[in-house]
Amino acid sequence: MHHYSWTALLSMCEVIRDHRGVEDPDQAWILGELIRYLRHPNSGATAFDDMGPDWVAVRDAARDNGLRKNDPAVRDIAQRWDQLLRFAALRLEADIGQSVTQQLPAAQREVSKRLQHLVDQVVTGGCLDGVLRIPNTVGDLELSVDLRARRITAAVTVPAPDDRGGRARCTWLASQLDADVDRRLVVEAYARNARTATTATLEQIREDKDCLLGEDKKDPAKFRLVLTREMGVARKTGRTSPGFIDSVLSLITDFYGTVIQDLTAWTPKAPKITRAVPSAEPDALTEGDEPPALTVPDGAQAPPGSDPLGDTSPPGQPPEQRGVPAYPWS
Structure with a gap:
């Protein structure tokens, strides 16, 4: 048996209503009422809105390099970060109507190993990371949090086209990004093996x-587009000071909407045939065209007035009068 969270069910309902549609008016009304109920603040099903009671202590201790791997508070924040990533995936899925998933490397697909990875990152570097995979995009949406610098970063890696020079590759990338892109967006260019x-x-x-x-x-062999913003520090959403959860969700929405969704991956052109293609049929003579000239082997001489069939009769005579045997069926 598989259990779905209320947030996951709400996301599914919104995808059906906004992107697939419901033909039956009664079923459409019932679906709308369910969404309205689940979205009500008192339903308790709408949002991930709290980083927990240990957030402030872990946030500040990370800046002071005072965290320990066996601290239960660190494990709690690591678990809540993964919960936030899953919630962000569901929110984006509802917005675009396509499945969005948290992508984990093979070494972190077990819950215990993923948790240990996050705990190690928080303790040693004050960082958290994650990846969201969105269908038909140029690359995965990479997220990272630096608790010490109080910054959050979104990034995507874009392979460069290899059928043109370096300047044209940069032009290809820049031409795909609109003017509404955040001015803080930074592009990193990597040469091959660099x-x-x-x-x-x-x-x-x-x-x-x-x-x-x-x-x-x-x-450049690839580009990496990076957008970094200030991290919200508040534990909960909707407070006077910007919340951590709010800042992460806002960055994901903005980065996808202004950067990733506008990028199209380069695809190589189909190879072209380089040799001459023979004609399917030999060229036919049209009225008025001269027949091909008689080819004479080297060292031999053709008699004057001879033609390829050996017919020296004046033109215009029927074949039987010119000494040319008629075809049996003529």
């Missing part, structure tokens, strides 16, 4: 397409 990137803002790229090529002018 470990470090050449970085520039989108505005700088539009002014100078060569700024991402670096001093060596190497063609």
Whole structure:
């Protein structure tokens, strides 16, 4: 038996109503009433809105490098972070009408190993991470939180087209991004096998397409688009000061809506035939065309006035009068 959360059920209902539709008016009305009920604040089913009682202590201790791996508070925040990622996936799924899933590497697909990974990250670097996979997009939406710097980051990796030069690759990327993209968006360009990137803002790229090529002018093999914002610090949503959950959800929505959904992955063109294609039928002579000239082997001489069939009679005579045997069926 598989159990769904109320949030997951609400997301499914919104996808059906907004993206698939319900033909029967009575069923459509019932679905709308269910959504209205689940969305009511008193239903208790609408949102992930609290990072828990340990949030403030863990948040501040991460900045002071005072966390321990065996601290139950650290484990609680790590678990709530994964809950937030799943909630964010359901919210985005309801908005776009396509399945959005949390993507985990093979080494973290067991709950205990994923939890240990997050605990290690929080204790050693004050960081949290996660990946959301959205169908038919150029790449996964990567999320990271830096509790020490109080910053959250969204990123996506875009393979560069390999059928053009470096400058044209930068133009290809910049032309896909609209003017409403956050000015803080940074583009990192990686040459093949390079470990470090050449970085520039989108505005700088539009002014100078060569700024991402670096001093060596190497063609980028991939781009990484990165948007970093201040992290909300409040434990709950809807408070006077920006909440941590609010800041994460807002970044996901904005980054997907202004960056990822506008990007189209490059696909190579179909290969072309390089040799001449023979004609399906030999060229036919049309009225008025001259027949092909007689080919004479080297060293031999054709008699004057001879033709390929050996017929030297004046033109215009029937075959039987010219010495040319008639066909049996003529």
